[in-house]
Amino acid sequence: MTRTEKLLAELIALPSVNPAFVPKNVVGTARRAVRWEAELPSAARAARPYLLAGEKRMADFLASVAARAGLEVEFQKVLPADFKRWGETPGEPVLADGHLGSRGRSPHQTNETDLVRYNVIARLLPRNKIRQTILLAPHLDTVGADGSQFVPRRKNGRLYGRGACDTKGSVAAMLTALCELAKAKSRPSETEIVFAGLVDEENAQAGSRALVRCPAFRRFGQPAAATGRLKAGHQTVLAIVGEPTRLRVVTAHKGSLWLQLETRGRAAHGATPQFGQNAVHEMARVVDMLETEYAARLRKQRHPLLGAATVNVGMISGGAQPNIVPDRCAITIDRRTLPGETEAGVRREITALLRAKGLSAKISSTKLAPCVPLETNPKLPLVRHFLRSVGQTRFAGVDFFCDAAVLSAGGIPSVVFGPGDIAQAHTADEWISLASLERGKNLLLNFLKSLP
């Protein structure tokens, strides 16, 4: 068993379900239960979905692995949002202690009702003065799962379990590469390499949003006097965001907008519908227009790496009972955007189409934070160097949204790269090819070794 595989199996066994996917009514109980959860057998954990929530187990474990390899470790507090009580600001590092001793533990719950979530950051300093920083940035959270998916299973050259490809495979490949680099004879003399395990990618990307707020990682960031070790005057020249791309270097992905459209009518008795105005009927026309005319229009504009933008009417609700003419109906659409498209532009486009058809609907946004498209300049020297280093000749794009767009919007040129296939992500029998995992680690290690 390789080091990468062993680490991945250990990570799969540490549940890190994004709390957003754990039923609300049990989260409160979970927070009280966290202290004794570690002592529970896995079967008992399986029966308590709330015990699977949060990235803390992952962050603590990775911190100890990194510290053993001689990397400098720190944590960056991200959530809860109520930072005032801690007397600190979001995005600040919690500990600037590189050596995991008695002080080197992650921040603990401040009281029983907190579910503390923080990025774990491990850095390998170059021999000489730092001239540039490279970021390896996979996420720590996963989507929901039942208890059996936290027992890693090896079969036919694959490792099965929640997070195997999305994206604990990338976590294992990236951190193992960095740990091996730390022990290697030849390593960069002027490039600092930072592993950042990020929280909350699967929901609102709070981890990557906090990371780019940190001055040390902004491309043109100024040294931050007050933030301990997270100070730097040099540039973060490239972020490699870990997601299953089948080891292709991805420079573009679509953005995602969730918009709600609401039609209004006038209620009346179901026996005399002629006295009312039916909001569901109005919405039926809106849905038809979006799924036919609008979708066809979107198919006409194609991005060279991403193809066309799309629209999906994913949810609908309206009406109270059969014998009332409904006065309200609402849909939620998922509009996948291409680089260059903005939310304001999409709203204008839909509003104009509705108006042309004599329809009216109120449009509002339902996402917590913007999920913009990614388009990194493929001509950037380091991006080209990475592409050559992994033996790829053409750039690739993917449909799915990830942290790369957030880091990129924050000023860090970002690409997506990792072992595994997105086709297995979020599925009940998630797996990763062990050959792909090992190859991913080796490709990363070779690239890092080639840096100045």
Ligand SMILES: [Zn+2]
């Ligand atoms: Zn992912």
